[in-house]
Amino acid sequence: MGTEELELFRDTVKRFLADNVEPHYEKWEKAGIFPKDLYLQMGEAGLLCVDQPEEYGGIGAPFEFSCVIVEEVARMGFLALASNLTVHSDIAAPYILHLGSEAQKQKYLPKMASGECIGAIGMTEPGAGSDLQGMKTSATPDGDDYLINGSKTFITNGQHAGVVVLATKTDPKAGARGTTLFTVDTTLPGFKRGRNLDKIGLHSADTSELFFDNLRISKDEVLGRLGGGFGHLIDELPRERLVLAVSAVAHAQGALEKTIEYVTTRKAFGTPIASFQNTRFELAKIKTDIEIHRAYMEKCTAMYANGTMDVTTAAMIKLATTEMEGRVTDACLQLFGGYGYMTEYPISRYWADARIQRIYGGTSEIMKEVIARSLVGR
Ligand SMILES: Cc1cc2nc3c(=O)[nH]c(=O)nc-3n(C[C@H](O)[C@H](O)[C@H](O)COP(=O)(O)OP(=O)(O)OC[C@H]3O[C@@H](n4cnc5c(N)ncnc54)[C@H](O)[C@@H]3O)c2cc1C
CATH class of the missing domain: 1.10.540.10 (Acyl-CoA dehydrogenase/oxidase, N-terminal domain)
Structure with a gap:
């Protein structure tokens, strides 16, 4: 195609x-x-x-x-x-x-x-976010089944999910090697959805707590290798981070489009605010910032498509584009003046929604750790 x-x-x-x-x-x-x-x-x-x-x-x-x-x-x-x-x-x-x-x-x-x-993916727990090795949700063997106990939080699609790809500890003493993924059918007894959490942005996104109380699940629902969960998470994270980068560049582009519409119609001192040198230079900087990141994002998309995307590159593209998105949406909001702070102007939503992109899928700090590790080790 x-x-x-x-x-x-x-x-x-x-x-x-x-x-x-x-x-x-x-x-x-x-x-x-x-x-x-x-x-x-x-x-x-x-x-x-x-x-x-x-x-x-x-x-x-x-x-x-x-x-x-x-x-x-x-x-x-x-x-x-x-x-x-x-x-x-x-x-x-x-x-x-x-x-x-x-x-x-x-x-x-x-x-x-x-x-x-x-579908949902359940990794984060109240006591384990960046440090996923600290997760406590357990899957204990019981005959041909496992019994899952524990809780997850911040789970996207939690309210609507029919299946949760769930990270558990099948061997709490084995560190990373004791982590196993399951496909959990949410109709199983013992599965409970908690609150859909209140957030400062992404209001219509479903972000929930999930609870597992002696949930009996067949060993056939182990996803991938028993004890191989951590490796699987590492293998799959690059796509998650790349897709976040794709959304970050496009979201910044959308904010720029909204801002161009506004500055060409809003007037101050008898002239459209687009005629002030500051507005023009800000727009020029924003456009350049987006295009540079778009070029890197397209390179990374091609790498993923031909199977050469690696963990460090995925961390770099996620870090770079989501930080850019934060800068751009903030600079765009500034050009709206007070109206930018009003929820009826969509730019306010671009700004508030952008904030999470530097946190989920691995925070900017964790991205820097991953990149630094490739340079100087641990
Ligand atoms: C809206 C939303 C949707 C989400 N969706 C999902 C989902 O679908 N599935 C899922 O499993 N999770 C999801 N998450 C969870 C998200 O991935 C975590 O919030 C994120 O990984 C950070 O973990 P934490 O919140 O526990 O922060 P913490 O790990 O407690 O971090 C707190 C601060 O410490 C910093 N920090 C931590 N470790 C280090 C370090 N080694 N060096 C330097 N700084 C460090 C962090 O960068 C951060 O600034 C979602 C979160 C939100 C808010």
């Missing part, structure tokens, strides 16, 4: 968002969650898990098609939706595709592509 197909696909995505998301987004932000049915609509429109093979319900499209969806959702300022969608299509589904048994793939992937089953 070439550039022309990609751009046609982009038009389809834009039309879908204009028809099915834009008219309702404000309402969903106020409600603190978007409806589960949106996933069914997106599945119907062929916008979920697009790079998954056709045998599992995808359309076998190149990775760039998945990126185009994230780009348009983020550019239009729907970052809450972008974050939930990427967890579903670009994180949870690829874990199952890359690590799952045939039975796991058949059980979950077609329904994830249709939007009937929503």
Whole structure:
């Protein structure tokens, strides 16, 4: 598939968002969650898990098609939706595709592509975020099953999830080697959803606590290797970080577009604010910042597509683009003056939503640690 197909696909995505998301987004932000049915609509429109093979319900499209969806959702300022969608299509589904048994793939992937089953990834716990080795959720062998006990927090898609890719400790004494992933069907007894948490941005994103109370699960739901969970997390994190970078560049681009509209119409001292040298220079700096990061992001996307993306490069692109997104959305808001601080102006949402991008998927500080480790070791 070439550039022309990609751009046609982009038009389809834009039309879908204009028809099915834009008219309702404000309402969903106020409600603190978007409806589960949106996933069914997106599945119907062929916008979920697009790079998954056709045998599992995808359309076998190149990775760039998945990126185009994230780009348009983020550019239009729907970052809450972008974050939930990427967890579903670009994180949870690829874990199952890359690590799952045939039975796991058949059980979950077609329904994830249709939007009937929503995916989440459960790593973070109240006592273990950056330091994932500190996680306490346990999976204890019991005959042919495991019993899972513990809790997770900040889990994207937690309220809607039909399957959680869950990180557990199967051997608490074995350190990183005691970590095992499971595919947890959320209809199993012992699974409980906690609160959908209040956030300063991404209001319509579903971000929840999850609880596991003696949840009995078959050993067939182990995802990947028993005790291999940490290695699997490390293998899959580059895609998560790259997709966050894709959303960061597009989100910054959307903020710039909104700002250009504003500064060319708003007047001060009898002239559009776009005529002040400061405004012009700020816009020039913002545009340059975005384009430099876009070039690196495109290089990284190509690396991922040809299988050469490594952990350090993924950390660099995530660090660079999300820090840029923070700078850009802040500079854009400043050009709106007081109106930028009003929630009725979308730039305020760009600014508030951008803040989390430097934290989830690994904080900027952890990205620096990963990069430094490649230079001078531990
Ligand atoms: C909206 C949202 C959605 C999320 N979605 C998910 C999800 O779907 N699944 C999931 O598992 N998690 C999710 N998370 C969790 C997210 O990945 C964590 O919040 C993040 O990794 C940071 O962990 P923490 O919050 O425990 O912070 P901490 O680890 O407590 O960090 C606190 C501060 O200390 C710094 N720090 C920690 N260690 C070091 C170090 N070695 N060197 C220097 N500084 C350090 C951090 O950078 C940070 O500034 C989500 C979080 C949010 C807010």
